[in-house]
Amino acid sequence: MKERFHIFQFATSPVCAPYRIWAPGKQLARHENLKVTAFEQMDGQILRSLLEDGDMLIVQRVTMSRKFFKLLTAVNRSGILLVYEIDDDLLNLDSDSRFARTVPGDFSDRIKQAISCSHAVQCSTHHLARVISEFHPEVVVLENQLEHLPLLVDKNMQDRPLIIGYAAGEHHWLDWQTVKDAYNHLIAELENSGHNIETWIMGDKAIYDSLDTQNKKYFPLASREDYLEMLSCFDISLIPLSDSLFNRSKSDVKFLESASRGCAVIASTTVYSDSIRHEQTGLLFSGQREFQVCLKGLICNPARIPQLGKNAYNDVKKNRLLSRHINKWEATYRSWFENKNALLSNVPAKQNFVVSGI
Template sequence: MSPSWERLLEAIPADARSIVEFGCGKGELARRHQSINPHCTYLGVEADWEAAREAARFCDRVWVGKADSIDDRLFGEVWGNIDCIIYNGVLAFLDDPASLLKRHAAGLKSEGVAIADLPNFQYWQVLQGLFRGNWEDEATDNPLWGKCRQVLTFDRLPQLFENSGLQVFEIHPEGEATPAWQEFWQAIALLVKEWQLDAEKFARQTQVSRYIVRAIKSSQLPRKLLVQTLLISTIASDTVRVYQPDRLLKTIPGVRTLSQVQSADLRSARPDEAKVFIWQRDRWDLQNAIEKQRTLLRFGYLTIAEIDDDPRFWKEHLEHDFIVFRSCHCIQTSTEPLADFLRQFNPHVKIFPNQVLALPDQRVYDDEAPATLFFGAINREADWKPLMEVINRVLEEFGDRVRATIIYDRRFYDALTTPHKTFEPLCDYDRYHEILHECDLSILPLNDTEFNRMKSDLKFIECAKHGVAVLASPTVYERSIIDGETGLLYRSLEDFEVKFKQLIDRASWRRKLAQNAYEWVKRNRLLCQHYRQRYHWYLEMYDRLPELTRDLRDRVPQIFQLN
């Protein structure tokens, strides 16, 4: 997928129920989006017959033709209620894109979004080619430039959409200051000065090969919101708790997200934005809390503490009376038991359960391969140790019919007596999921402790996403797993042994459990079904900022006392 297609993917509303893409190519954008939002109706239009035939594998329906030649009536009842229309590199090649946009605006529902990938005719390669007289053939890396019928520049883009009743709320530039651009700039800088051009603006715009434009069908621009997160590390739950929710939040018109590690730049906020600052898994003493929160209050932020594990695991929280949670306006967390514990420090607690960003295609299993057991978790020795004798006995009984893949936990790996095992050290998020996708079954043990009861069911939904059947403890997982339908629960060592053997021995039944779990996640636990809850809660809390600040003053008056 090209960089511009990646940007288009990130711009599509993640919960759109109906999408029309003009210039859908072979359907790659449709395929990628439907992994995030498989419940949408995705319609495509493509001028190239062969490409359209490929696209039909991923779109619900595809029409062959140019964007301006397709009769709007072909879209049927969806017309007038479309959530998103995408112009994937087609507008600049039309005779009258303004008329097309005006016509298509009628197809969007109120608050619907139009997204367009448009070439920039101020791009340095285009200008260089014009000077040479052969730009359409030799000067650019895209042979389609020469077929453009519209000369589109940054200053013209808003008018193109707004004349059609669409409000432009974002223009994202694609490009950078490459060494080749630097050479161009050195050669032309004298002319820029001589012509009295704005040098900074000219430099910025000539770096851009294309713009991704987003516009909304509305009489006014959307409300602006900045969600800024500070992480203390990137080895815990950063992907699931921060980066993935941020990715979908910024598909909402008016929303910007910004995540930084260890230090945050408060100058990133704009005057017209509602500002939310999230402390992800941070730990302070009282003096730190006073200094940090005073600064954020002065800048007008709503402050939120984010935590997805029992905070008593970290001694700093115990030693400093959970000041992180008391000194923020509110808290967001992952489970009800954890929320219930946190409410004693701050009553404004919201639960955002962990979810799955995207589903891969359903697994195609290798009937000839042995079953692969997966185990990959941190700090679980107390939970798996009581099971190890049974695990080894069962693995010995099945011999080379089963192998084990272990991530990170070296002690678990070393405790396995089977020779059919592999070990992967602590790896990144993508590698973790790559390995998980090749496995067949997983054990998810959690002892019934207060600490464990606060954990989420993330391990189960990750396994379900990849077609991996699970055998899990009732602690945490009985809230999600339908025993015997979407997975198995064990309640004793004897129960564990019987069900572990069944999962290895009965491949078709194991795969049916995994398929049911996959479908359950598809219906219930995709992030696209839940991310707007964060958006609405952030705005609600921000609108209550005076009230929440009064509550904060009562909890931690030291923040408001003069030195």
């Protein structure tokens, strides 16, 4: 058995890489007899180093192409394990979503080809693992965790509006539709009765435009650091999700991020029922009426907001820091390496398909 194990990580998604590539790689590199090389561009120098010294290559959300097929062939001939990293169900995009409209028509097929030709797959949720296991035999769940927590700062809620925030990103209009009418009706009712409320939307301008209230602010997409700083300003963080096949495979990372900033979270039961303890670490809803009950309850009883935020923060601190889980990542990689010959032998037949039209 080789004493020194060299892992190469190919990051292609700036949004997902901090949880799936950068943070795990940094912590793994501290382990004895492990070396990690992470990169965003596969240039000639990286490729030579990989083929000369690599034991495993982890690729993130790559579609099948002639270039990728050549890489597959090279690593297979060199006896290097290729692990496919995926943290969204890119095989089952919501057809009406903006993201689905921006990718080529054969996008999901190419994702499936790339996964099928890899030796192993790591993903972020059990639901996604079940989807991939239908056509790939070697799938392991490595859940998203937080690399670190900032200090929890008490929110001074006196003499200012209550801030309700939705960090919507770019592609969450369909999710917002599940609560839009309920939100507008409730906020109008509460503002008319004298409640001082502001709604902050980050990312999706259409969601901001759909708000009936004048007490609203819009913030464009920002760096990860600025996004997390924005969460610190939210008193209540909204996380609605439509119950779609694509969404069911999502991770709970939005809860982890909001909890890390002491927000009181109101989230859909889709995905978040496995992470949030209702009335303890956040509030869960499964329809517009439940959503209104949760939101109105917090707005009318603001003393509950910091307590829910503190509970969520402490729950994440106790259970969801990467340092408590990194040994599973290392054990998974070492297990794959120990079974390297079996994993390598499974793939050549899959790689013999004709790569046409790529």
